[in-house]
Amino acid sequence: MNAITDNKPATATVKRRRRLPTELSIFLVLIGIGLVFEVFGWIVRDQSFLMNSQRLVLMILQVSIIGLLAIGVTQVIITTGIDLSSGSVLALSAMIAASLAQTSDFSRAVFPSLTDLPVWIPVAVGLGVGLLAGAINGSIIAVTGIPPFIATLGMMVSARGLARYYTEGQPVSMLSDSYTAIGHGAMPVIIFLVVAVIFHIALRYTKYGKYTYAIGGNMQAARTSGINVKRHLIIVYSIAGLLAGLAGVVASARAATGQAGMGMSYELDAIAAAVIGGTSLAGGVGRITGTVIGALILGVMASGFTFVGVDAYIQDIIKGLIIVVAVVIDQYRNKRKLKR
């Protein structure tokens, strides 16, 4: 029977109407949301939402931290995984990095003998903590084969606990000027954009990127094609951890303090940014450009709701709704693909 059904000419598929690229359509959504708040702004507060550079700068700064996490989690989701630990790893890195960035004129430093260190030490240690946490996530998932959801849930709880235990819940403050400079002005935004460009290129033009998509597309075929799937998964989770560590350094530098409660529920915002940006939870699909736009959408919404005076609790309710809608759209796309 195959003999007959299979003989359709390949040209039949060419004429199918091409849909808008995902990035463009979500970019239009971003513009649309901005314009809605613009209109509401004039109605409710009689001022412009978009034409306010101070507000936009603040918004983009907030997006940068979540964005760093989202770039990492996007790659994890492309491999059909998930990373729930990024917010906690951010906090742990922030605490440990900050504890090594304190000045000597502070009498209650965490390590009185380790003050006034050159700035690269806390930065390197902060990144290292993130990398290690990610490598542990990846190794557990690759070696034991347990669902990424569970492995990173464990890391989420443990890393948060460790961040609290580290100073018994006390904030770490009085950080050196060279360290806080990392979070000054536009630095977080610059770091975020540089990281975004690096991973955009890595996913599109390197073997690392092709393998990431291949594993997400079909793990068994990836292994058969000679990809060392376990090793690659460990690398992907390590990179996600490294970026969470970087986000921890940037966040603590910007706040000039390390606190164990930092990055609380950021992992969900990061996942939301990726999913809204078109990364499929079914794996194999997703782009950094989409995730950046997804993070901007979240940022514009948070900023816009506050601007027009929507209650913070109601904001959360709406955010939850949007995440669910994004996943439903993703499911719908997948189903259509299967039907074809």
Add this chain to the structure above:
Amino acid sequence: MNEVFAIADEVAVFRDGQYIGLQRADSMNSDSLISMMVGRELSQLFPVRETPIGELLLSVRDLGLDGVFNNVSFDLHAGEILGIAGLMGSGRTNVAETIFGITPSTRGQITLDGKALRITDPHMAIDKGFALLTEDRKLSGLFPCLSVLENMEMAVLPHYSGNGFIQQKALRALCEDMCKKLRVKTPSLEQCIDTLSGGNQQKALLARWLMTNPRLLILDEPTRGIDVGAKAEIYRLISFLASEGMAVIMISSELPEVLGMSDRVMVMHEGELMGTLDRLEATQEKVMQLASGMTAVH
């Protein structure tokens, strides 16, 4: 195919978008129908090869995988096509997957060029010049969301990304060349692979492996779910590759295919190697007898 004869009164044949003809079903048999569909006489479906078989390439001794198959031994020479026949669940696919390192063997040994090998992962097998076209395209072959290009290039990427970056131009040229040689019909290399027909998907996957220049090509049900025209093309390609000196292991449930293509046929039954038949002595009856476990030849 058989359904056509069981159900239809008249059969209309199309090929490459052309109407070929209409005949009464009872006036034709499957041979004449296939030759209408392929555009050639059936006798030409399996090309004749008369290349002398080359040197010993692969030697497998007492290979086994606990609880799945036992005591599989054979020799394979360059330029030789070894068929593996057997019913579903006879362990044919497992032998292929074990040689390729997907499920590492628990017993026995594999010798390549006189040197003992232990392969525990497909990437090791690929390094040794092995290639495996798997039985189930959807399950373990295709990357459904990726383009034709990305599907084809996956196994050779390590050779085209010295510094991590992919040499796009060189790879694209290679893939275009392969598409031409294998006559993969696709609107463009950027086309998502799951929009292609089964035959073209299979040819793209075969291209993935041929780009690695394998010395040993293992084909597990290479013509499953594809049309007769694409089948004929794949048969010709396999014969050509063997005549160029490639060693081929071909697993198939279709007896005419195994018998038509193979120099020797190995028959398996419930995880045991029942016997190996030479091209001349292999008949459908003998293979079926062995495959059903009624007799064993050693």
